[in-house]
Structures are given as C-alpha cells and as structure tokens.
Amino acid sequence: MTAVLEALGLLFQPGIVQTVVLGAALLGGLAGALGAFAVLRQQSLLGDALSHATLPGVCLGFLVAGSRDLGAILLGAFLAGGLAALSIMLITRATRLKTDAALGIVLSVFFAAGVVLLTVAQGQPGAAQAGLSTFLFGQAAAILRTDLWIMSGVAALAAGTLAALWKEVKLVTFDPDYARALGLPVLLIEGVVTLLIALAIVVGLQLAGVILMVALLIAPAAAARQWVRSLGAMVWLSAGLGAAAGITGALISATGRGLSTGPVVVLVASALVLASMLLAPERGLIWRWGRAARARRGIAGRRVLAAFHGLAEAHDDPAYPTEEGMLTTLIGRPGPGVMERLERDGMIRRVDHPPETTRHWELTERGHDRAKRDQGGRP
Amino acid sequence: MQDQPLHEPQFALHVEDLTVTYGAQPALWDIDLDIPPGVMAAVVGPNGSGKSTLLKSVLGLIRPVAGHVRIFGRPIAQGRGRVGYVPQRSAVDWDFPTTVLDVVTMGLYARIGWLRRPGRAHRDQAMAALAELGMQDFADRQISQLSGGQQQRVFIARALVQQADLYLLDEPLAAVDATTERIIMDLLKRLRDQGRTIVVVHHDLTTVRRYFDWMVMLNVRIIGQGPVAQVFTAENLRAAYGGQLALIEGGAVDPADPHP
Numbered sequence: 048m049t050a051v052l053e054a055l056g057l058l059f060q061p062g063i064v065q066t067v068v069l070g071a072a073l074l075g076g077l078a079g080a081l082g083a084f085a086v087l088r089q090q091s092l093l094g095d096a097l098s099h100a101t102l103p104g105v106c107l108g109f110l111v112a113g114s115r116d117l118g119a120i121l122l123g124a125f126l127a128g129g130l131a132a133l134s135i136m137l138i139t140r141a142t143r144l145k146t147d148a149a150l151g152i153v154l155s156v157f158f159a160a161g162v163v164l165l166t167v168a169q170g171q172p173g174a175a176q177a178g179l180s181t182f183l184f185g186q187a188a189a190i191l192r193t194d195l196w197i198m199s200g201v202a203a204l205a206a207g208t209l210a211a212l213w214k215e216v217k218l219v220t221f222d223p224d225y226a227r228a229l230g231l232p233v234l235l236i237e238g239v240v241t242l243l244i245a246l247a248i249v250v251g252l253q254l255a256g257v258i259l260m261v262a263l264l265i266a267p268a269a270a271a272r273q274w275v276r277s278l279g280a281m282v283w284l285s286a287g288l289g290a291a292a293g294i295t296g297a298l299i300s301a302t303g304r305g306l307s308t309g310p311v312v313v314l315v316a317s318a319l320v321l322a323s324m325l326l327a328p329e330r331g332l333i334w335r336w337g338r339a340a341r342a343r344r345g346i347a348g349r350r351v352l353a354a355f356h357g358l359a360e361a362h363d364d365p366a367y368p369t370e371e372g373m374l375t376t377l378i379g380r381p382g383p384g385v386m387e388r389l390e391r392d393g394m395i396r397r398v399d400h401p402p403e404t405t406r407h408w409e410l411t412e413r414g415h416d417r418a419k420r421d422q423g424g425r426p
Numbered sequence: 427m428q429d430q431p432l433h434e435p436q437f438a439l440h441v442e443d444l445t446v447t448y449g450a451q452p453a454l455w456d457i458d459l460d461i462p463p464g465v466m467a468a469v470v471g472p473n474g475s476g477k478s479t480l481l482k483s484v485l486g487l488i489r490p491v492a493g494h495v496r497i498f499g500r501p502i503a504q505g506r507g508r509v510g511y512v513p514q515r516s517a518v519d520w521d522f523p524t525t526v527l528d529v530v531t532m533g534l535y536a537r538i539g540w541l542r543r544p545g546r547a548h549r550d551q552a553m554a555a556l557a558e559l560g561m562q563d564f565a566d567r568q569i570s571q572l573s574g575g576q577q578q579r580v581f582i583a584r585a586l587v588q589q590a591d592l593y594l595l596d597e598p599l600a601a602v603d604a605t606t607e608r609i610i611m612d613l614l615k616r617l618r619d620q621g622r623t624i625v626v627v628h629h630d631l632t633t634v635r636r637y638f639d640w641m642v643m644l645n646v647r648i649i650g651q652g653p654v655a656q657v658f659t660a661e662n663l664r665a666a667y668g669g670q671l672a673l674i675e676g677g678a679v680d681p682a683d684p685h686p
Contacts (some may be wrong), residue, residue, distance in 0.1 A: 087522060143449070211541055218532050222518045225584075228485045228511040229536040230503070272523065276568055281523050 053302070064301045066195065067187045067254075071293030071312055073198040074251045077205060078260075079267035079289025081244050083282045086268040087220050091261070092147065093135070093241070096154040098248045098260035100131030102161025105182050105252065106168045114173055117194070120182075121249050128245040131157050161257070185256030187297065187308030198250050205243045209282070216240060217278050255309040263289060266316035273327035292316035347385045349421050350378050352394060355410045356418035365415060368400045368407040389414070435499025438463040438592050438623035439484065444493030446476070446483050453479045455647050457493065461625060463591075466618045467640035468628040468654070472667050475645040477627040478514065481594045485511055497592060506536070510590030512581050514597050520569055526580050527552055527565040533587040555583040560609055575606030582610060592623045600629060611637055634658060 085094050101124035108123025109115065131153050138149040168179055181189065209216060218226045219236045227233045244264065251260050267289035268281070275281040296312030325332050354377045359367040374381070386408070389395045394414035400407045410418065434440040441459035445452060454476040461467050469477050482488045484495050486502040497505030510533075530552040531544050538544055556562045559579040564572070572580065578598055585593060593614075599607050614624050628634065634641065634654060641657040643649040649666045650657040 087519070089519070214532075214535050214538070214543065215540075217524075218535055221522050221524070221529075221532070222513070224482075224487055224513055224517055225511060225532070226535075227487050228506070228509070228513075229533075229588075230506040231536065275523050277525070277528070278523055 063188060064297070066190055066192055067301070067308055068294055068297040069195055070190045070198060070254055071187065071297040071308060072290045073195065073202055073293070074247075074254055075263060075267065075289035075291070075293030075312065075316075076286040077198065077202045077247050077289075078251055078263040079271070080209070080282050080286040081205060081240070081247050082264035082266075082268035082289070083271065083278070083285045084216070084220055084240050085244060085264055086272065087278075087281075090146075091265045092150045092154075093132075094244060094248065094264040095261040096135065096150045096157075097128045097131055097245055098252070098257050099154045099161070100157035101125075101128045101249060101252060102158055102182065102257050103127050103164050104161075105257075106161060106164035106179065109168050109179055110164070110171065113171075115178070117253075121197075121252075124249045124252055125245060127157065127161075128248060129242075132241055132245065158257075181256070182252055183256050183258055184307065185252070185254050185259065185309030187254050187300070189253055194250075194253065201246045201250050205247065208239060208243060212236065212239070213279075220278075255312065259309050259313050262313040262316060263292075266313070266320050267292065270316075270320045270323035273323040273330045288319050289316070292319060344382065344385055344388065347382045348389050348394070349417075351381050351385060351389060352410065352414055352418040353421060354378050355395065355408065356415060356422075359410055359415070365412075366398075366409045368398045368409050370400070370403065371406040430501070432499030433494075433496050434460070435496075437461060437496070438465075438498060439625065440496040440499075441480075441484065442494055444480075444483060444490050444495065446479055446488055446490045452646060454483065454490075457648055459642060459648060459651060461623060461640065461642075463498075463623050464618065464621050465640035466614060466624045466626070466638050467642060468626055468634050468638040469642045469644055470628050470631065470634060470666070471644035471649070475666070477644055478596050480644065481511075481596055481625070481627060484594060485509065508591040510585035510588040510593045512585045512593070512595040512598055515574065515577050515581060515600070520572070520577060522569065524569055525565065526556065526561065526567050526569060526572070529569060529580055530555055530583045530587060533584040537588075551587050552583070555586040556580075558586060558613055559583050573603075575602040578602050579606060579609065582613065586613075590622070593617065593625065595624070595626045597627050597629060599626075599633075631663075 082094070085091055104123035104125065104127025105120050106123075107127070108120035111123070112119035134153050135146070135149045138144055138152065139146050144152075165179060178186065178189070215226070215231055215236055216239075218229075219231065219233050219240075223233050223237070226236075247264070248260050251263060255263055267285040270288050271281050271285035275284055292315040293312050296315040297308050299315070300306040300308040300311045323331070326334075328334050351374065354374055355367075355369050358369050358373070359365050386395070390397065390408075392413075393411055394417060395408045396411055398407050398409050437460045439459065439461040441457050444454055444457040444459075446454040457480065459480075469480065471477055479488060483490050484497075484502065486495075495502055497509055502509070527549065531548055533555075534544060534548050534551065538548060553562060553565060556565055559582060561576065561579050561583060564576060564580075569577070569580065582595070582598060585595075595614075598610055602610070614626070618624050626638070628638070635658060638654055640652070641654045642651045643657055643662050643666045645666045645668075650659075650662040
C-alpha cells in the first residue's frame with residue numbers, strides 16, 4: 048500500500064517516473080487507437096512484422112551515427128519498417144504467396160538481419176553504453192523528456208489524419224473494393240494508415256521493444272471490440288484502454304524493484320483483453336454461457352409442461368396431480384431450478400395427494416395455455 | 427480529361443477486346459460486350475467462367491492485360507458517378523462494429539467529398555433507400571445481427587443511394603430467402619422501368635426467363651449475348667456448361683426446349 052502511494056507520489060513530481068508514466072500513457076493511447084484499424088483489417092500480424100523489421104534499422108542507425116543518437120536510430124527503424132512493408136506488398140502482388148506467408152518471411156528475414164547487425168554493432172566502441180540490446184525488450188528508464196515531445200507529435204499527427212480522413216479510412220477498412228469502385232484512392236489511404244502504424248511502432252521501440260511492441264497495438268483494440276457498437280467508440284475506447292494499461296504498467300514497475308516497464312504494460316493490457324473476453328455484454332463468454340443456460344432451462348421447462356399437459360389430457364382432468372417419479376420416468380430429471388422457476392412463473396403449483404407423501408404438481412391454467420401453444424410449434 | 431471524344435455512347439456498357447489473366451490462366455478471353463441502356467441483363471455461366479471478374483474489370487478493380495471498357499461512352503474513371511456496385515456479400519467482415527444506416531451512408535461518401543461528414547440530408551437519403559428494401563426498422567441495428575438476406579438488402583440499399591444509371595450486382599440472389607428475392611427483384615424492375623440499366627451476375631438458370639430481358643452467357647469467352655429469347659438456347663447452354671449439362675437437363679430447364 049505504501050509502495051503504491053509512493054509511486055503515486057512520484058507521479059506528481061517531475062522525474063524519471065513521471066516521464067515514464069507519461070510516455071507509457073501516450074504510447075498506449077496512440078498504439079491503441081491505430082491498432083483498432085490493424086485488428087479490423089485483420090492485419091494484426093502486419094504490426095508484428097513491422098516492429099521486428101525495425102531492428103536492423105536501429106542497428107544501422109547506430110552504426111552510421113557512431114553513437115546512441117536517437118534521431119538516427121529512429122530514422123533507421125522507420126526506414127527499415129517502411130522497406131519491410133513494401134517488401135510484404137511486393138511479395139503478395141508478384142508471387143502466389145498469401146499475406147500470412149509474406150509476413151512470416153519478411154519478419155524472420157529482417158529480424159535475423161537485425162540480430163546479426165546487433166552482434167556487429169556491439170563490437171563497436173560505445174555500444175555497451177548505448178545499450179542497443181535494450182531495443183529488443185525496451186527500456187522505459189531510457190525515455191527522456193524530449194522523447195515525450197516526439198511521441199506527442201506523432202500522436203497529434205495520427206489524431207489529425209484520422210479526424211480529417213475519418214469516413215474514407217472507415218470505408219477502406221470495411222470494404223476496400225467498394226471504396227475503389229467509388230473512386231477513392233484506396234492504396235494511398237491504406238498506405239497512410241500503415242505509415243501511421245509504423246510511426247507508432249518506431250516511437251514505441253524504446254519503451255516496449257521490437258518483440259513486444261505488437262501487443263500494444265493489438266491488445267487494447269481486441270479488448271475494445273468486445274464492448275462497442277461503432278468504429279468511433281472502438282478507436283476511443285482502444286486508445287483509453289491502451290493509455291490506462293500504459294499508466295498502470297508504468298506505476299507497477301515503479302513500485303517493484305527491477306520490473307521492466309514494457310513487459311508489465313503488455314501484461315496489464317493482456318489482462319484487459321481477458322476481462323473483456325469474459326465480461327463484455329452480448330459478446331463476452333460469461334454472457335453467452337448465461338444465455339445458453341437460460342435457453343436450456345427454457346427447453347427443460349417446456350418439456351415438463353408438455354408432460355404434465357399430456358397426463359392431464361390422458362386422465363381427462365385438467366387438475367391431474369402428477370407425481371415426481373412419474374415425471375422423471377417420462378422425461379428424466381428436469382435439472383436444478385427448473386421446477387422452482389415454473390412455480391414462480393405460475394405455470395405449475397404444488398399439490399398434496401394423500402395418502403402419498405411424495406411431491407405432486409398440477410398445471411395452472413396458464414401452464415395449460417403455454418403447453419398448448421408449444422404444441423402448435425409457436426415460440 | 428473530359429475532352430476525350432465519346433466512344434460508343436449509345437451503350438450503357440461497352441467492352442471491347444477485354445482479356446484478363448490470373449498468372450498464365452485466362453479468366454476472361456477477348457470479350458466483346460455491349461449492353462444497351464434500360465435493360466435488365468443476367469450474366470450467367472458456370473463457376474470460374476469469369477462472371478465476377480467481368481464486373482470487377484468493368485469497375486477498374488482489376489487491371490486487364492488488353493482491351494477497354496466504356497460506361498455511356500466514357501472511361502470508368504470519368505464514369506464512376508453513374509455506376510452503382512453491389513459486391514458479393516462475403517466480400518466484407520460482417521462483424522465490423524457499425525450500424526445498418528452507417529453502411530448505407532457509405533454509398534454517398536464519394537458525393538459528400540473530402541473532409542466533410544455526412545449530414546441530416548444524407549441520413550434521410552439513406553433511410554429512404556432502406557425503406558425501398560423494407561429495411562427501415564433495422565437502421566440502428568448492428569450489421570453483425572443481420573441474416574444473410576438482410577445483409578444483401580443493406581448492400582443493395584448502399585448502391586441505391588448512389589443514384590446510378592448503371593447498376594452492377596454480383597450474385598445478389600445467392601442464398602437469400604424468398605421474401606428477400608422478391609423485394610430485390612421488385613426494386614430492380616422499378617429501377618429498370620425508370621430507364622436505369624441493371625447487370626446481374628446470376629446463378630439460377632430456372633429464373634432467368636422470368637426475371638430478365640437481356641442475357642450474357644459467359645465461359646471465359648462470350649458464348650452469347652442479346653435478348654433472353656435469342657440467347658437462352660440449348661446450343662448456347664451446351665457450349666457454356668459443357669459436361670455439366672446433364673445437371674441442367676435433370677433440373678427445371680429443358681435445353682432441348684428452352685422456350686416452352
């Protein structure tokens with residue numbers, strides 16, 4: 048508890064924790080908003096391929112600049128990501144390979160080149176201080192105040208672009224062929240969205256690293272999809288969940304000694320996905336289990352009513368008292384709560400049938416009506 | 427751009443020497459096709475005969491290796507405003523988070539223009555189109571909750587708001603219920619009677635004569651085109667469907683006597 052208060056205290060004073068929390072919030076929000084489009088275009092893996100593919104660019108940026116110059120490293124990462132995106136497009140167009148195969152090839156080739164270059168770069172003087180390998184998993188503590196400005200700039204660019212091209216981006220995401228038939232420049236719009244995703248990945252590398260960055264794109268969007276009914280709501284909620292995961296993760300890692308921020312943020316985001324998969328109304332698993340259980344109880348109840356109705360007709364006595372054993376012989380055990388529910392709904396009522404001491408029921412008028420309606424096959 | 431002289435403007439759709447290939451495999455071979463304005467045309471042919479490819483090439487979604495297409499005498503880039511397109515239902519992810527009204531409004535996006543959002547008037551147009559298809563009560567429904575027939579009607583409403591002169595529909599009657607089929611065909615007939623041109627990729631040979639007045643029979647090449655009575659012959663059916671003909675003979679169409 049005191050640790051949490053301590054962390055919250057750090058949040059309000061300028062310092063490394065505040066910088067990291069702000070950075071994680073910005074990055075989570077940015078990646079979350081753009082991730083919505085990656086998820087809906089069913090291109091989640093594109094983000095993964097792009098982020099892995101930035102590694103050779105990071106190393107080349109370092110080698111060319113000769114030091115840990117963030118500008119050079121991010122530029123290298125961006126160019127490598129762009130080259131990867133282009134390669135994926137060319138492979139799918141020029142060969143018979145499907146997108147998933149192209150993504151797999153580009154991801155592994157670029158990442159392998161990155162690892163080789165990393166080995167080369169680490170032989171260079173100054174590489175140890177540069178801590179190039181932290182780009183693999185991210186190192187939040189390396190984030191500087193000035194980096195926050197870069198992140199804010201990219202976030203503003205993304206927000207402005209999405210606001211200006213909102214309906215075009217929506218249509219291209221939903222139905223690209225129809226968008227093309229309307230005369231929209233689909234390739235250009237898709238390119239702009241992919242470019243924004245690549246920018247988000249590049250500015251997120253320091254915090255999340257090339258391997259985990261994709262989770263910040265996909266997890267908030269996957270969680271948000273469970274709760275919303277429109278694209279606008281999905282993008283906002285995804286951004287909000289991403290930012291929340293960023294803040295929570297950064298604070299948790301600030302309280303625990305030696306927990307690195309990126310992976311903790313990813314774990315928090317994954318917890319949000321799990322909760323959304325289970326709890327969301329209509330789409331959530333628990334809601335659907337509940338609906339299935341209700342449907343089962345409904346069917347069991349109808350079978351009870353049908354059995355009672357049949358026995359009453361056979362005895363030519365609408366108030367015929369059916370004994371429990373008779374019911375289970377006819378249709379088996381009705382299941383827990385079924386009889387109680389029928390009683391509560393006024394379909395059946397308990398009656399005594401001396402000298403027998405077992406449970407008996409008779410159908411109410413309402414129960415007879417319902418049973419007759421079900422016989423007619425109507426719901 | 428507008429200065430280019432019109433080429434064959436007497437036809438709603440004019441296709442000349444069109445060849446499309448997927449790899450080395452020709453999907454369409456040397457297609458010459460003319461569809462006059464104001465007809466309701468069926469494009470029929472076996473699976474893989476290039477029916478969808480033909481529509482997509484007309485719309486410029488696929489780049490042909492040879493040939494050209496004209497819409498009322500103009501290239502597609504200048505004729506888009508006059509063409510409405512209904513893709514196959516399976517072309518999109520129906521779990522996309524949006525409403526029926528929103529999808530129909532998409533048909534107006536080109537007309538609304540860049541940087542502007544749909545307004546009250548656009549909403550009213552979309553509602554009117556939905557009403558034409560009996561879907562007005564579904565306007566605020568999530569598209570993930572629609573049945574197949576309702577999805578198809580939403581797609582047709584989206585094309586309807588385009589106020590096009592030439593409509594291209596890809597299998598609009600595939601796997602829809604009888605009510606939907608009747609609603610769609612009634613609407614298409616109304617459009618035709620207003621002078622619009624309707625081109626429908628169609629798979630059900632038993633309804634061709636009842637629904638259509640023009641016909642294109644296709645199997646990579648053009649087998650026949652013209653008024654249904656001239657094209658719907660035993661000879662053409664045999665040429666288009668070949669070995670599958672036994673299937674047709676066993677069905678409702680008697681190729682030996684297609685004009686009973």
